[in-house]
Each structure stands twice: as C-alpha cells, then as structure tokens.
Amino acid sequence: MKQKWRVYDIRTKIYTFTVRTVDSQLAKYFSDVLKNHYTQKMKGLTVENRIIPQKMISEIFSLSPVITKSNEGYWRSHMSLDEYENRLFSNAVKKYNYFTGEQIEENFPLYTRLQFLNRHPIVCRYKNISLLGDKLNLQIATDEKSQELAYFILGTGLGELNSRGSGFCSFRWI
Incomplete structure (x- = not known):
C-alpha cells in the first residue's frame, strides 16, 4: 500500500x-x-x-467597496445622488423580497444619512476590467422595517457583486 x-x-x-x-x-x-x-x-x-444578534442598529458601513454596475460606467458620471440612493435601496429590497418570499413596500426610509468614506473611487478588478466603487456609511432609521432590512444587508451585502465580496458591511448597535 x-x-x-x-x-x-x-x-x-x-x-x-x-x-x-x-x-x-x-x-x-x-x-x-x-x-x-x-x-x-x-x-x-x-x-x-x-x-449576529438582532438588536437596534445605529449604522452600517461598508468594509469593501459598494459596486453598482451599468453600461455607462461609474455611477457619478451619469446618475444623480438621488438615483444612486434609489438604486441601492431598491436593490436591497429586491434581495429581501426574493429571499423571504414577501413583498415589502418601498415607501420607507432605510437610512437618515448617507456618507461617502472615500474621496476618490476605489478600483476593483473583475473579469479583466476595473469596476469603481465607494465605501459608504449609512445611519439607519429606527423604524422596524428599516432595522429588519439593515440586518438583512449585513448578511447579503450592499449594492451589487456581493458574491465577489463587494459591499461587505459591518455595523454599530445603538
């Protein structure tokens, strides 16, 4: 043998x-x-x-860049801040609806303040191209839906390309 x-x-x-x-x-x-x-x-x-225990979350912040893909490139060259915020929010709601099988309404504020933690876009290599992203800090609203969605984001990530490590978030409790 x-x-x-x-x-x-x-x-x-x-x-x-x-x-x-x-x-x-x-x-x-x-x-x-x-x-x-x-x-x-x-x-x-x-x-x-x-x-992770489900407690009241005061803020979530990205540890890896949050990526939003589009045919036009980096979001700041073709989207307003409101459009970018709507895209982040609707993306999180779509993931939540798909996973839970529920259909929550999109008529609540997830956060009360959005802060960019980087001055310039952060480059992420993906399939021989460079995608640009941002690190974000979100002050989470205190209502029940916002807290539940923020807790869900901790497990799935914020933005797109989460399976590649983009949008990985950490948190602070109240």
Whole structure:
C-alpha cells in the first residue's frame, strides 16, 4: 500500500475567512466543507459559526467597496445622488423580497444619512476590467422595517457583486 505524505511549507500564511450569509444551509455547508479541508496551498483548521444578534442598529458601513454596475460606467458620471440612493435601496429590497418570499413596500426610509468614506473611487478588478466603487456609511432609521432590512444587508451585502465580496458591511448597535 502506497502512502502519500503531505508536505506543508513553513512559510505558509494564516488566513481568516469571514462568510456572512442569511441562509443557514449555506453556513452549515461551509462549516462542514472547510473544517479540516486541505489543498497544496491551504489547510482549514477550525470553523466558528456565530449568529449576529438582532438588536437596534445605529449604522452600517461598508468594509469593501459598494459596486453598482451599468453600461455607462461609474455611477457619478451619469446618475444623480438621488438615483444612486434609489438604486441601492431598491436593490436591497429586491434581495429581501426574493429571499423571504414577501413583498415589502418601498415607501420607507432605510437610512437618515448617507456618507461617502472615500474621496476618490476605489478600483476593483473583475473579469479583466476595473469596476469603481465607494465605501459608504449609512445611519439607519429606527423604524422596524428599516432595522429588519439593515440586518438583512449585513448578511447579503450592499449594492451589487456581493458574491465577489463587494459591499461587505459591518455595523454599530445603538
């Protein structure tokens, strides 16, 4: 019987992967697959699942750039700020409606203040092109719908291309 030996390079770097999701089955899948998974370049050691408690959120802020794709390019060259805000909001509502199967109305304010955290657009490489995005800070409104949608955004991301890591958000509680 031939035995294979795995050799690990001493210079191997340690990484922490954070996966946020609203789908508990997906979280379970990652937990099962990544624990003790190894390849030539990586070895999964442990997996920690943590559920963010649903408390009143005062603000959410993006840790990775929020991307909005269009044929015209970066949003500031062809959209007003109101159009950009409407697109962010409607995108979040569409994701929420699709995942929950509900149809919530779009007649409530998600946030009371929007702040851009960058001076210039942030470049993100995607399929041999450069997409431009922004880091945002949103002061969340205190009504129930806004709080529920903000909590949902923490699991799905803000804007588009969330599966590629764009729009990953963190939060502060009240």
